[in-house]
Amino acid sequence: MEIKADARKFSEIECDALVVGVYEGERPEVGALAEIDKRSGGLVTSLIETGEFTGKTGEMAYLHNPGEIKARRLLLTGVGKQADMTVDVLRRTAGATARMLRSKKVRQFAFLRRSQLPLGEAVQAAVEGALLGLFEPDKYHTSDKTEDHIEEMILATTEGDTNELRRAIERGRIIAEATNFAREIINEPSNLMTPRELARRAGEVAEKYGLSIDVLDEARMKELDMGALLGVAQGSAEPARLIVLSYTPNSDAREMVAIVGKGITFDTGGISIKPAEGMEKMKYDMSGGATTIAAMRAIAQLKPAVNVIGIVPATENMPGGRAQRPGDVVRSMAGKTIEVINTDAEGRLVLADALAYARKLGATRIVDLATLTGAVSIALGDVNMAIMGNDQAWVDEVIAAGKRTGEKMWQLPLDREYREQIKSEIADIKNVGGRKAGTITAAWFLREFVDETPWAHLDIAGTAWNDCTKPHLAVGPTGVGVRTLVSLVENLARR
Ligand code: BES
Ligand code: ZN
Ligand code: ZN
Numbered sequence: 001m002e003i004k005a006d007a008r009k010f011s012e013i014e015c016d017a018l019v020v021g022v023y024e025g026e027r028p029e030v031g032a033l034a035e036i037d038k039r040s041g042g043l044v045t046s047l048i049e050t051g052e053f054t055g056k057t058g059e060m061a062y063l064h065n066p067g068e069i070k071a072r073r074l075l076l077t078g079v080g081k082q083a084d085m086t087v088d089v090l091r092r093t094a095g096a097t098a099r100m101l102r103s104k105k106v107r108q109f110a111f112l113r114r115s116q117l118p119l120g121e122a123v124q125a126a127v128e129g130a131l132l133g134l135f136e137p138d139k140y141h142t143s144d145k146t147e148d149h150i151e152e153m154i155l156a157t158t159e160g161d162t163n164e165l166r167r168a169i170e171r172g173r174i175i176a177e178a179t180n181f182a183r184e185i186i187n188e189p190s191n192l193m194t195p196r197e198l199a200r201r202a203g204e205v206a207e208k209y210g211l212s213i214d215v216l217d218e219a220r221m222k223e224l225d226m227g228a229l230l231g232v233a234q235g236s237a238e239p240a241r242l243i244v245l246s247y248t249p250n251s252d253a254r255e256m257v258a259i260v261g262k263g264i265t266f267d268t269g270g271i272s273i274k275p276a277e278g279m280e281k282m283k284y285d286m287s288g289g290a291t292t293i294a295a296m297r298a299i300a301q302l303k304p305a306v307n308v309i310g311i312v313p314a315t316e317n318m319p320g321g322r323a324q325r326p327g328d329v330v331r332s333m334a335g336k337t338i339e340v341i342n343t344d345a346e347g348r349l350v351l352a353d354a355l356a357y358a359r360k361l362g363a364t365r366i367v368d369l370a371t372l373t374g375a376v377s378i379a380l381g382d383v384n385m386a387i388m389g390n391d392q393a394w395v396d397e398v399i400a401a402g403k404r405t406g407e408k409m410w411q412l413p414l415d416r417e418y419r420e421q422i423k424s425e426i427a428d429i430k431n432v433g434g435r436k437a438g439t440i441t442a443a444w445f446l447r448e449f450v451d452e453t454p455w456a457h458l459d460i461a462g463t464a465w466n467d468c469t470k471p472h473l474a475v476g477p478t479g480v481g482v483r484t485l486v487s488l489v490e491n492l493a494r495r
Helices: 031-039 043-048 085-104 119-134 160-186 194-207 217-221 225-235 278-304 348-358 376-382 392-405 414-420 438-445 482-493
Strands: 002-004 014-024 059-063 071-078 108-112 153-156 212-216 241-247 258-259 263-265 307-317 329-333 337-341 363-372 387-389 409-411 455-459
Touching: 014 153, 031 043, 031 482, 059 085, 071 085, 071 363, 085 119, 119 153, 119 160, 119 278, 153 212, 160 194, 160 278, 160 482, 194 212, 194 241, 194 278, 194 307, 212 409, 212 455, 225 307, 225 329, 225 348, 241 278, 241 348, 258 278, 258 337, 258 348, 258 482, 263 278, 278 307, 278 482, 307 337, 307 348, 329 455, 329 482, 337 348, 337 392, 348 363, 348 438, 363 392, 363 482, 376 387, 376 438, 387 392, 387 438, 392 409, 392 455, 392 482, 414 438
Parallel strands: 002 153, 014 071, 014 108, 108 153, 258 307, 258 363, 263 307, 363 455, 387 409
Antiparallel strands: 059 071, 212 241, 241 307, 329 337, 387 455
16 A cells, blocks of 8 residues: 655545544534535535534544545544544544445545644554554455455645655554564464464564574574473474574664563463364464564664564474473473473463573563463453563553553552462472462563563463454454554663
8 A cells, every 4th residue: 555645735635535533522613624514515514413423433424425625535534532532543543444445445545634643643643553454364265355455545734744754654654564464474374374484484574674583493492401492392293493583783782672472373272272162263372472573573674773682482382292291390491490280371481481591692671472361351351461570660661652552551460479379399380370360470470580680571362362353453463562562662762
């Protein structure tokens, strides 16, 4: 899709459709809405007076031959109360309207700037929203594929200079396309998206965007004594990989951020096998890993002045003849021994070695993302990710990055009392802490492997998958986390 800004008056822009956001309760008395009303012979007034259109979020009115404007169609869309307007509302509006217009065979549309939000942020969010909204998981359909394509998005604004607008569009595109890249690889079925294939895709990203990459095979993991990661991998015929992407623009920087993402390409549960129902969804257990690779891709393009490494422990969790058993004890790279009570709590095992490896590579701050626990969906649903960490200032920075980019997080407590639940009789710790506070005890387990390095953990099991199509978003992977990570890293680079 081509995206450009157009500084002409909105009525002069020739296109298939013009999108105009309308606030809840707004009357067409001043500004663009009044002018549209006049040029359309009072269409807006009549829609509002009859109560057909109130401006509530998500409402749409699609009008043919809208009068004295050069667009062939007019799409009025409710954006809710003016006081509640945010870039996130804008992002969703762009997504929902782009999807709607595509279904109407529109090829080219203009999105009118009406909000008072900072121009650059607003443009970026609109671009992100449209690109994210238009993503469809229909790669393997051989019929009934979405054949309709929007070819051009025009941002209709008389404000701003060309460079500022071009930069905002480019940023929006980089971030949204990276997110869609994550969604694409998460959607790939596990017979195709194996650990080796994930590593190959990471290699393509490295090559194309100029990152360094190191892919550790099982022999190297063995040399490094990564017993926790290898223990999970041993039940699978597919060999594991540990993917390390590096972005190092600054050789004498004090900071090195490590992004660590869980890369279980399929989670059967292992010997503690999962029930059949819904198991197909466990292909998305590499969402944290995909998000990590995607964020590294966007970072390589945006070039912030801070060193970042992305680490993805990638393996299947299978119940093969060599699979680890409940009760097995493994020794992690950090030296801690772990009693594996439940082989389905494999994410924390692979992350244990990946986190330790991040420290070994010199990370001064760590953020990890993982579809770690079913319990997080019970606690927070699909609205908030759970965040926990060992350094409140760092946790706050991650939360703030989420706030800036419309990715919600809610912090759960890591009181020392919860640590009791993962004490083991025969090893240093065990990999499950019982039914209570499952998301917290999982985080406590991870905490054992970061030592004093500032660390924040995002449990994305509830938010990485969208169960049914929404107006602004297709069913399937959301790519949640990419925007947060990019903003977090850029913010670190600025200080
Ligand atoms: N990948 C799962 C977590 C998960 C569950 C993600 C549902 C998405 C949807 C993880 O490896 C797992 O199985 N966790 C167990 C831990 C338990 C055995 C302590 C869980 O949450 O049930
Ligand atoms: Zn599991
Ligand atoms: Zn898992």
